[in-house]
Amino acid sequence: MAKYTFLDLAEEVLKASGVALAPSEIWKKAVESGLSEKLKTQGKTPWMTLAARLYVDTKDNPDTRFVRLGESPVLFGLKSAGYQLEKAEDISEKEDVFLGGTKSIKERDLHPFLAYFAFFYLDRVYVKTIYHEKSLKKSFSEWMHPDLVGVRFPEMGDGALELARATGSLPIRLFSFELKVGLNFSNLREAFFQAVSNSSWANYGYLVAAEISDDQEFRSELRRLSDAFGIGVIKLDLESPDDSGVVFQAREREVLDWHFINKLSHLNEGFARFLNDVKIDIDGKKIHKNEYDEVEEDVDQLKSKLGPKGKK
Template sequence: MTFLELAESIIKEENRPLTANEIWNMAVEKGYDNQLNSQGKTPWATLGALLYVNVKDNPKSIFSKTDSRPKRFYLKKMAGKIDLYENTIPEEPTTKKKKFDFFEKDLHKHLTFYAYYYMQSYTKTINHNISSKKEFGEWVHPDMVGCYYRTQDWKKEVGNFSSAIGLRSVVLYSFEIKRELSFANLRESFFQCVSNSSWANESYLVAARISEDEDFMKELERLSLSFGIGVIELDTEDPHSSDVIIPAKHKKDLDFETINKLAMNSDFREFLETVQIDYTSGKIHNKEYDVVLSVEDISIIK
């Protein structure tokens, strides 16, 4: 049984929309989890990721999701029953949120979760405090870096062949994280990202709250197109709903002069060493990267 087959069975038996966690918990109660062909350590997170990706990217998907929070999944053939069901769900009280009830550092675990499940990337936080302020400018280091190993799903012979013919099988990411993006901080945040992320294959500006103002979005898209910087919006209430709202332009060549400068930071240097070892050995050393937490453990906004 696959994860999607498991989800289909549970939803069909319950005959109502369910969250990814509800589907998993019911599957465990029914013993369906024992029928999965998976050895992963966090199957509940894998189930959620697969459902979200399937609904979003597969036009022939048998699944759909509700607009409610949290998102619930149902079979498309059940669509006629959804409106009636959704109307029975009590609406959450509308309370005005504080300006911010979280710190930038709280968003690192959200980005780690999203990068791992949706970009197949292993991330590492870069501690700015261990770099000499005399030797570095204000905007030298990104907040987080990441690596995607194309060869991790390839047979060993294919990986060896790609290396032999000079095909690069590693993608390096750079992330600059902000709590919020609006006209008030757009230019400073954007050019900070440009300054410290030009070395990577793909660079992203990441935020938990992004202004929906039409003029702001036009300016954000213009800057992104001009400099090739992508934008990721983190959903702190529903981590699976985080998304790349503007894709980054992929650069084939790395800026090794900047990489050499960044390597004065021990966190970044350790990241480079880990990537080299993992790529050469073909084995991912998860302990050397940021820990990927469960959805429940990364919840920060009540």
């Protein structure tokens, strides 16, 4: 007998309700009807897990039973109810977001700042930008792709390195980074579950932003999400890059999802090249820095990368 899943529960609730619902509403109705007991889940925040399953399924699964509707709040309905699928966003055409009232910043303007922070403050992590628009099947795999990926190489002597390679326990660490210009209540859930979806293959997953709301209720929710799913949060300081920092630490996944890594490498040639570059560096015992995003060591030069194009 097939295992009863969160998606099965959502389908039953939505069929019974006849209308699209938010994940929290689906879970509430499941508890009221007793369907939640069929899951036998031990998680502390099952409604969050339900939301994550629905976000991932509607983004990555062409045969999904569900459709995502609206933005605030985000609702989920059944395809069979006749809802229309939303058009996937063209990530290469994101609008500017005004930061601090003086600069218009795009997410990719943040990449050099993350490259700087990852190298100097995440213990020499080399990052590489992944271009979503060059992927296959973009409409259903958008949330599989992080904005940047990263690798931390082991600092080991030749003997230890060869032994680690022979035993299949080479201690490299892979990172996934999802970038947003700003994080607040209006985009928190979508941004967070996007980070959950596109980091499931890596040792560490991070959600990164240049502005993070200081609202106490927002920070409490952000902490709950981080604790529940193990996603870390980084705040980039564009005025003083050395003051950037990790707001919440990512929880390490010790076992990599090689099936997902293989799937992503077939969907995106940039990610496939990243894997090949990592292998070449390990085999050659030398890091070819030009294969990764440039790390600007001069802070003033780094800040200048925002440039006059950022002015209103």
